[in-house]
Amino acid sequence: MNSRLIDQVSWNSDGLVAAIAQDASSGRVLMMAWMNRESLQLTIAEQRAVYYSRSRQALWRKGENSGHVQQLHAIQLDCDGDTLLLQVTQIGDIACHTGRQSCFYRSWQEADWVATEAVRKDPKDIY
C-alpha cells in the first residue's frame, strides 16, 4: 500500500472519500461516488475508476457489468483532502445507470426538477 497516496486523504468516519468523475475531453461532470483506501489504490494501479459501493458494501469497478469503464487520465485532491476529482475517458459515453451521459441530468427549472437529457441507451440493454 502506498502510504503517500493514502495519508494525504482525509478519510471520513466510514473510511471513504468522495470522488467526482469528469470527462477529460468535454469537461462534463459525469458522476460522484465514493472510494475507500483499496479502491483508490486500485484506481491508480489499474488506471480506471474503481469505486466503493456503499449500498453493496463492495468494490465497484465502474463498467464491470455495463462495459462503461472510466479510463483514468489524472486524479486530483482538494485542499482539505476530502474530495477527489478524476479526469476520465468514459467508454460508451454513458456514465449513468439510467443510460444517460451524465448522472446530473435533472435541472431545477422554475418550480421543479426537470430531466433535460435524453436516455442514450435503454438500461435494460446495458445491464
Place this chain on the structure above:
Amino acid sequence: MNSRLIDQVSWNSDGLVAAIAQDASSGRVLMMAWMNRESLQLTIAEQRAVYYSRSRQALWRKGENSGHVQQLHAIQLDCDGDTLLLQVTQIGDIACHTGRQSCFYRSWQEADWVATEAVRKDPKDIY
C-alpha cells in the same frame, strides 16, 4: 419552503447533500461542499452558492468574507439525488481558501500528490 425542491433530494443522515461547483464558462471543477435544506433554498432564492459549513455548523454564503461569491447559473441533481452540481460564475476567479482558482490543485504524479497550480492571491490578503 419549496417542497419540490427539497423532496427530490436524498438528504443524508446529517441532513446534508454534496454540492459540486463548476465554472459555467471554463468547465473547471472548483470545489465540493455541503448544503442543508435551508442553504439549498437560499442558493435558489439568492442565485448564489450558499453552503452549510460542517466545521462551523452554520450557513456559509460563499464569498461572504472574501468577496469570492459564486453566482448561480444552473443547478443540477444526480440520478440518486444525493449530489448537486452548480454551474457558477466565480467572482475573483478564486474558489479556494488557499488563493487558487480551484480547490483541486494537487495531482497524483508517480509517487506523490503535487501542487500543480500557483497561488493567485495570498490568503492573508483574502481573509
